[in-house]
Amino acid sequence: MKDFDVSVIGELNVDFILNQIDSFPVIGKEILSGNMTVTLGSSSAIFASNLSCLGSRVAFIGKIGEDAFGELVLSTLNGSKVNTCAISRQPELKTGATVVLNFGEDRAMITHPGAMEDLTLNDIDWETIARSRHLHLSSFFIQKGLRNDVGEIFRRAKEAGLTTSFDPQWDPAEQWDMDMQGILPYVDVFLPNKKELFNLTKKENLHEALGHLEALANTVVVKLGGDGSVLFTSGETIFQPAFLNDEVVDAIGAGDSFNAGFIYKFTRAYPLEVCQEFGNMTGAYSTTAAGGSGAFTSGENILQNVKERFGYAEKQHD
Numbered sequence: 001m002k003d004f005d006v007s008v009i010g011e012l013n014v015d016f017i018l019n020q021i022d023s024f025p026v027i028g029k030e031i032l033s034g035n036m037t038v039t040l041g042s043s044s045a046i047f048a049s050n051l052s053c054l055g056s057r058v059a060f061i062g063k064i065g066e067d068a069f070g071e072l073v074l075s076t077l078n079g080s081k082v083n084t085c086a087i088s089r090q091p092e093l094k095t096g097a098t099v100v101l102n103f104g105e106d107r108a109m110i111t112h113p114g115a116m117e118d119l120t121l122n123d124i125d126w127e128t129i130a131r132s133r134h135l136h137l138s139s140f141f142i143q144k145g146l147r148n149d150v151g152e153i154f155r156r157a158k159e160a161g162l163t164t165s166f167d168p169q170w171d172p173a174e175q176w177d178m179d180m181q182g183i184l185p186y187v188d189v190f191l192p193n194k195k196e197l198f199n200l201t202k203k204e205n206l207h208e209a210l211g212h213l214e215a216l217a218n219t220v221v222v223k224l225g226g227d228g229s230v231l232f233t234s235g236e237t238i239f240q241p242a243f244l245n246d247e248v249v250d251a252i253g254a255g256d257s258f259n260a261g262f263i264y265k266f267t268r269a270y271p272l273e274v275c276q277e278f279g280n281m282t283g284a285y286s287t288t289a290a291g292g293s294g295a296f297t298s299g300e301n302i303l304q305n306v307k308e309r310f311g312y313a314e315k316q317h318d
Contacts, residue, residue, distance in 0.1 A: 010044020011116035013096030039291035046292035069095035086125035154186035243284035253292015258283035
């Protein structure tokens with residue numbers, strides 16, 4: 001028996017979310033936001049927090065500064081029962097922050113990376129990973145200190161008997177330089193969204209992009225936003241429609257919440273189609289509150305709430 005279901009290696013920051021904006025900002029002019037939320041940010045942390053709220057035992061490996069933003073990150077993760085013992089705090093670093101401007105279901109973001117760029121292979125707590133059943137890593141392009149070692153991290157995790165998942169996230173530089181041949185063979189579940197997949201494969205349609213990865217990847221799950229998701233494994237493609245929320249607060253962290261739902265079921269050995277459907281549901285549920293983790297409290301409440309809102313009935317598994 002392992003101590004943790006999932007260990008997460010990733011970036012940590014806070015989000016300043018500005019909602020109810022009438023127009024995009026223009027240099028030299030001022031516009032108003034009708035609502036502001038300050039909350040836990042970063043793909044990895046939202047994933048970890050929501051996965052823990054679903055009922056998984058989660059540990060986090062990352063780096064923050066000794067500042068107020070770092071305190072917010074730790075208190076939020078601890079409040080979600082994520083184990084934070086492997087998070088390093090460095091007084092000379094600043095915890096990262098993202099300003100998010102929301103326009104309906106789309107958004108614009110500005111991020112100060114701070115300590116997230118300083119996390120390196122030497123900071124990885126392999127003892128925590130050894131106590132885990134699954135390893136998840138996200139935000140490849142933002143984590144400059146880890147980029148060249150991601151393949152090595154996944155290889156070592158597989159050798160230690162863990163299953164693995166990877167969400168590359170957006171490349172702010174839009175260069176999309178990733179050694180997929182050195183990474184994806186060691187990844188059990190690859191979790192890009194459609195735009196990320198197209199940029200990584202240099203393809204312009206889903207069929208060609210998935211075909212490009214067939215010889216490299218194991219299972220690929222492509223998030224399509226309001227259109228649902230596509231699962232690609234062993235040459236088979238499975239589409240599942242989205243659970244639609246007619247009253248979207250914002251879509252921040254919806255993809256990370258999809259990841260949390262999928263991996264929650266995956267680590268419990270559910271069929272991949274069930275993992276996919278549950279991911280669609282948790283992604284939609286995330287949009288019912290501000291921020292990526294605002295909708296998630298405890299597993300029982302989540303399942304009851306989604307049953308009422310989306311008509312979702314959790315499938316039993318032998």
